[in-house]
Amino acid sequence: MKRKVAHPAPTDRELTGPRYWRSLDELADTPGFREHLEREFPQGAANLDGVDRRQFFKLMAASFALGGIGLAGCRRPESYILPYGKSVEGVVPGLPLYFATAMPLRKSAIPLLAETHQGRPTKLEGNPSYAPHGGASTLLAQASVLDLYDPDRATAHTKNGAGLDLAGLNDLLAFVGKNYSAADGAGLAFLAGESGSPTRAALVARLKKKFPKAVWAEYEPVRDEPPLAAAQVAFGQAVKPLYQFAKARRIVSLDGDFLAAESGSLYYSREFAKGRRVRTKDDDMNRLYVAESGYTITGGMADHRLRLASSHMVLLAAALASRITGDSDYAKFAEGLDVKPEWLDACAADLLANKGTSLVVAGAHQPATVHVLAYAINAALGNIGETVDFVAVEPPGAAALADLAAAISAGKVKTLVVLGGNPAYNAPADLNFTALLKTVPEVIRYGGYVDETSQSAGVQIAAAHYLESWGDARTVDGTIVPVQPMILPLFGGLTEIEVLARIAGEPTVDPYALVFETVTKIAGGDAQAAFNKFLHDGLLENSAYEKIPVEFSAQRTSRLFAIASTPVALSRTNLEIRFAADYKVDDGRFVNNGWLQECPDPITRLTWDNAILISPRLAKELGVDPKGALFQVARRELADFEKGKENAFVAEVTVAGRKIRGPLHIQPGLSNYTIVVPLGYGRSVTGSVGRDTGFNAYLARTSDAPEFVTGAVIMVTRERMILANTQQHWSMEGRDLVREDNFDDYQKNPGYVHAIGFEAHTPSILGEEGDKMSLARQSTEIPRGNSLYVTPKFTGLQQWGMSIDLNTCTGCNACVVACQAENNIPIVGKDQVSRGREMHWIRIDRYYSSGSADNNDIPEEPQASVQPVACSQCELAPCEMVCPVNATVHDEEGLNVMAYNRCIGTRYCANNCPYKVRRFNYFDWNKRSIGHFYEGPLGPDGMPELLKMVKNPEVTVRMRGVMEKCTYCVQRIEGAKIQHKVKVAQAGDPADIVLPDGAVRTACQQACPVEAIVFGNILNPDSAVSKAKAQEQDYALLAYLNTRPRTTYLGKLRNPNHAMPDLNRANELPYSRQELELKMGRPADGEGSGEGKSSDSPDVGPPAARTGGSA
């Protein structure tokens, strides 16, 4: 009933019917009325003192006419119900429809289900039909729906700045084709991004046939797949590796961020989590060694993390290879490696002990030599075919950007068609591509935005968003997936394949027909049936790349090593720069996406900017080591924080005469003399969101060293710059927030979480009786509640609860943006984020720990622990008792609900929330027009209609002065309950109204790539969430406050190798645990209070006792 109908406002023509209550004047002006009036008061009656007598009477009469019904002025404005003229098949107003589609990104795509409300997509979920992803999705996929409604998109086709209609554009494209067909395409060049689309590949093949002399070049600034050259050398075949992390017990990553930054990272994350997840002490757990220069998500998950410059990774790979293969030839390439030999010996021994179940992965940005060494190690360990498969891929047929640049310089290119990408911004600096573009007589640019490249292009073709396009793509394993349009192009954009087909002069240019042709040709059989199934399932079965057996050849690889250069030692005056794709804006393509800009970086927690990341050691040498303590604890902060704003030094990095300038952010865990610069920011021509964010790191990037370069120097300027950092505090200060243990210690003591922190030192808040209760009884009866506030009665059929597994959570942020999309959460901008007013309902806390209680120095080798925190839905919620208007209360199912229409904005609740998860709308984020958000009620109204279209109609859009927070996706809960009740009533079994397990999935749970979040009914002992909470490592955050949160966490585990030299004490504990014990004392040592309980004391409540009771 309460959906926002997406129809446009009624036009005048539609409103030709009588309009009675729009205003009195109109009412009085209806013909019947006029006639009536004219009879009583003939025209020309005298006016009274300038008051139009007739008007006066008209109004009076109108008022009388309405008198019997009510005060017209107090009424709501008239609104309309606008049904379809002709019914649309399948559309039920009020119910969403789901269609299978896919988000293409470079060569691989993520299969998705798009939720559409009356034709507008509002939310994307992973397509569960695609088993390797199991319905999960990524941060970028979740945020991509916002790009569709970006008002800054290219809205028209233009030629030399003037508008070009579709017919004119089609003529122009056909003319290009005709013009060059005589010369076999000489003078014609294409520059495209990478794509896995079979239709595009087919079109390119036909294009090359038609224009044999044309140049087809492909360029991607970011490499997310291992170089094909490495496999070509190692195996003599065009193959690419597909890792099977679930089968790997020992994993070594050589600068690889396979959990987040590489093609297939969604699949890899899921598989990695399978080997990581520990449900009982009999489960196995994988071990992850990471050697890396920066600090990545993968590094945060590491059991052993080695800081090593990217350029030295080849030495490490060679050292490992020589130890594992026994081939001493490799040893000579390892000279100059600055790593303890014990580290290498222990790591190699661990791998050798796990032949066939280990895996060595090299980062996609690493050169072919490192990959070849990794293949050599995997081959020697017998991992090929076990933990790593090789699949046949098409050998590359495209020219490189440098070849194209050479052709342009030689004057051989008369017409350049730039298909997507943004080379003027992100091409290597040494090519000087912007200047080159200007020398090409005709540049036709196809792209979604008017950007740097458009500046040098005569013709700009507006591109359709993938949610407006017909297309196809391939997932990382090669499965062909459809790209289906959810909506007609909002700005008349074209698809890439249509543009290509028009230039090629194809008989069919309709993208649907082109995709149909490609897919049905591959599928075979009944074309229409096959295509319908393809669209229905969202994938083409059995279309994955073929796995082929490969044979590693050491002889072939020797040539490669002969030409490899030896890396040099790094120092303050010879720094290494690592150019990394940003986790959020990628290579710059998502820079105008507000959800991504405001999402904190998983590691640095920076928003709206990138920064030059430097190691603490380098910071000290540069003298930018921050001084002064922000908190009482004697310690220094990451950087200077002034009233919560990170006050960063601005520095200038120079490499080979090229300079970049940006704020410094000291990042613990970086290789000492590597500086990391995230790409994608500092755009000169972009939309209103991406403007003035960050600095452009492409300026120092050259084609000979696109991934990392040595020989850089850094100079700190006197300038300072404010960065919006959402987490100023990097240490847990020895608190028990994230509870960690080592795997072997856990096996001895599975209830370790209960031996940590305050609860370990105090009697149980549940009392003896409460400890024995089942989870269901505990949560409904509230043993020893003892609150003056009236305890809510939990009489609902379902009691909702959530379990978050800290052991598998990587901190990838997919849940943060999924929640934002589902719950209409606004973005607030850099200024407000730096005041701590960001609105995310779920945040991910990232802590560093170094094993030392005295955190005076920024740790150089920290362990990172991440913890997603949303409203915990406390059973005894502190926020409720302070609300003066009962706007936040409990419902019977244990939800701490927020009635927005009741909230008067005192913010007492946020003040009283120990978890700090309540968010306040300081401004009208959903009402004011763009650029006027900070003017409060004075700002002009006028949020663009386009931006309103992304809103979820199931969730209230909140206004200024209203508190909001996580609701466990109450709209999904209520929707599922209603749907279930309707179903059982219609099936004739109306009393069966308890929801089956899994009927409700929260947005964060659905998006989570590693299934760390489990949600469900804790009254049902067989539900997934009850089982998760029954695990012994289940604990509640700040449980000693007696808030009884419904969201609990599963403790984190690390699985270190005790033979490794980087453990500084025998039988080491994770760093955070060491800090805690240094501060609080080890419960087992009896340092706690008199009530302190040793870790293996039975009454602490290894929750077997808690849950095994009277279920």
Next chain:
Amino acid sequence: MSKIFPKSVNSLPLQIVIYLFVLSGIATAAITYYMTPKYTRVGYAPVQPVPFSHAIHAGQLGLDCRYCHSNVEKSPNATVPASQTCMNCHSLVKANSPLLAIVRASYQSGDPVPWVRIHQVPDFAYFNHAIHVNRGISCVECHGQINQMDRVHEVQSLSMGFCLTCHRDPAKYVREPKDVFNLDSPRIAEAKGEVAAANFVHDWKINPPQNCSGCHR
């Protein structure tokens, strides 16, 4: 001082207090009466672009509600029918009536007929038709005897208080599921007595939400 202030002034403070009480009482009563939906909404009967009569279609002809409001059993929205639905019959019946010109034009062009919304709950309240009609709440409870209305008017206030009277005591209002779309049928409590109604509520486990999350999201 007595020359300045006569004796009668002594009671003035009390009088002021009494007047204030009375005045604020009147103001409260007036606002409660004149500004609540019970007063402002009930009886709202706008003129529709097409003078569609429920009395003829649902009353005389006996069309089922669900012929036009086809999604009422599965969707939150009852669905105001597309012009196409009207044309199913009116391409044959009264095919040339001038009253139906707007519907015919809408069917041809695909543009909607701008029906004036009568029943409206605020944007922050999420009412769902499907759950009500599937579990024994008839159309008539909120919409009144629509089958007797030539021009539809609002019968109930549709305020939160109105919703809660039923949510607090559903037994008084439930109908047999087969009677939900029969607007002249009696409630169970009227036909078979309150015990039968209470039994129905018990057997069907009808427990309408009375907390915020039931309607506000």
